[in-house]
Amino acid sequence: MPPSSSFDHRAATADDLSEIVTFAQNAEELFFCYPKADWPLSVGQLAATMAERRDSTVALLNGRVAGFANFYQWQYGDYCALGNLMIAPWARGQGVAHYLVTAMEQLAREHYHAKRMQVSCFNANSAGLLLYPKLGYSPSGIVERRDRQHQxxxxxxFDKAL
Structure with a gap:
């Protein structure tokens, strides 16, 4: 990441949604971060999933919304499962995912007293598969799923002790 980069994060708001829905550049990218969504991602779809999930958070890079994530499962005193991790195309490769996952780990500890974090990544998502081990996550299982073409x-x- 460039030395002049400034990172921050905050709770996602309704005003952020129109920006966040542009992060996935195609149906495959959307499947990686939100498998149940229909392409293209709409504000309505994202608002509905935010209502069902917890701690929807945006990462800011130099004051601009650059990433989004939330928890799709949470068990107080045990674990949180990270979901909907999306990074703006203009911000990729600048450390936003690393920053945001670390921020979500802190939220898991603070809000849920989580002892571990779980993440999942589809086999074709090489960026995610390379990211999570760098952040200390270890593979813990493989589950068969079907993509939008039923393949x-x-x-x-992946799992990481907090």
Whole structure:
């Protein structure tokens, strides 16, 4: 990441949604971060999923919304499962995902007293598969899923002690 980069994060708001829905550049990218969504991602779809999830958070890079994530599962005192991790195309490769995952780990500890974080990544998502081990996540399982074309895909599950 450039030395002049400034990172911050805050709770996502309704005003952020129109920006966040532009992060996935195609149907495959959307499937990686939100498998149940229909392409193209709409504000309505994202608002509905935010209502069902917890701690929807945006990462800011130099004051601009650059990433989004939330928890799709949370078990107080045990674990949180990270979901909907999306990075703006203009911000990729600048450390936003690393920053945002670390921020979400802190939220998991603070809000849920989580002892571990779980993440899942589809086999074709090489960026995610390379990111999570760098952040200390270890593979913990592989589950068969179906993509939008009903083809078999592998969902690789990762776990990290907090």
């Amino acid at each position: 078999r895909v592998a969902l690789i599950q």
